[in-house]
Amino acid sequence: MKLIGSLTSPFVRKIRILLAEENIPYEFLLDDVWGTDSNVAQYNPLGQVPCLIFDSGYTLYDSSVIEDYLEEITPLHAPYNSTARLEVKKWAALTGGLTEAAIKIRMEQLRPADKQMQSWIDRQQLKIDRGLVVLEEQLTHHLWCANNAYSVADVAVVCFLNWLDFRLPEIDWRNAHPNLVKLSDYLNAQAAYSETLPRLA
Numbered sequence: 001m002k003l004i005g006s007l008t009s010p011f012v013r014k015i016r017i018l019l020a021e022e023n024i025p026y027e028f029l030l031d032d033v034w035g036t037d038s039n040v041a042q043y044n045p046l047g048q049v050p051c052l053i054f055d056s057g058y059t060l061y062d063s064s065v066i067e068d069y070l071e072e073i074t075p076l077h078a079p080y081n082s083t084a085r086l087e088v089k090k091w092a093a094l095t096g097g098l099t100e101a102a103i104k105i106r107m108e109q110l111r112p113a114d115k116q117m118q119s120w121i122d123r124q125q126l127k128i129d130r131g132l133v134v135l136e137e138q139l140t141h142h143l144w145c146a147n148n149a150y151s152v153a154d155v156a157v158v159c160f161l162n163w164l165d166f167r168l169p170e171i172d173w174r175n176a177h178p179n180l181v182k183l184s185d186y187l188n189a190q191a192a193y194s195e196t197l198p199r200l201a
């Protein structure tokens with residue numbers, strides 16, 4: 001099995017952490033989705049990573065679909081019970097949306113200053129502000145995001161937070177969110193996390 005991805009993508013990092021924790025061997029194929037030599041569109045018409053390629057040639061994309069597949073072969077990051085599973089999916093979806101909002105800010109910031117739309121950046125920032133408050137509140141009462149058990153939702157939250165550190169360090173999420181700091185610090189002490197922290201090369 002091959003995983004097409006990058007060292008910077010929070011969605012790819014999430015899948016690499018799941019693969020490491022589930023002890024699933026794979027070949028990691030680096031792809032710069034923004035580069036002219038990107039190959040991923042051959043496998044995913046959206047031209048996005050992560051993308052999983054099976055030996056048969058079958059492909060899976062969108063990290064949430066890849067998560068579901070990995071959970072089927074090695075149940076470890078989402079409970080089988082349907083209510084509990086929905087809870088995991090809900091928190092993972094919130095975090096996926098927050099990650100996409102953060103990426104939109106980054107993309108907007110890469111445009112020439114006179115072409116940037118501040119109202120668009122502000123809209124994304126509001127999502128992040130609200131989401132951080134909700135996640136922080138959830139972790140006030142629970143050790144983990146969903147069902148009081150470690151799940152893919154926690155993986156996603158830490159990938160999102162560390163991507164903010166990496167690409168949008170001006171968003172100071174640590175100051176007002178001690179529970180999120182605790183979660184991030186705790187998980188980043190583990191190899192699957194520390195070895196996949198976002199980096200350029």
Ligand SMILES: N[C@@H](CCC(=O)N[C@@H](CS)C(=O)NCC(=O)O)C(=O)O
Nearest residue numbers: 009010011033048049050062063064
């Ligand atoms: N919903 C997708 C989002 C994946 C995504 O946005 N990947 C980014 C890298 S972080 C990408 O490939 N961007 C290229 C593009 O959107 O054209 C998932 O969860 O896999």
